[in-house]
Amino acid sequence: MTTRALPSITSLTEAQQRGWACVWCKAALGIGLGDDLGVQRARPATGAAFLWFPRQCPDRPTCQAREGA
DSSP states (O other), X not given: OOOSOOOOGGGSOHHHHTTSBBTTTOXXXXXXXXXXXXXXXXXXXXXXXXXXXXXXXXXXXXXXXXXXX
């Protein structure tokens, strides 16, 4: 599990928000792959609150290398 603060949801793609891609490096995550970072609740300044489902790559060194590229 990560100890990093999650990025702002406004900076993420739909795939990252839905857990289809890594929240850090944007790599695609298949079904059952990746580490679940827990359901998050977003409360925008306008509009209704909603849930989002971040996940991260299971291979942290490779993820960090992609993120820095």
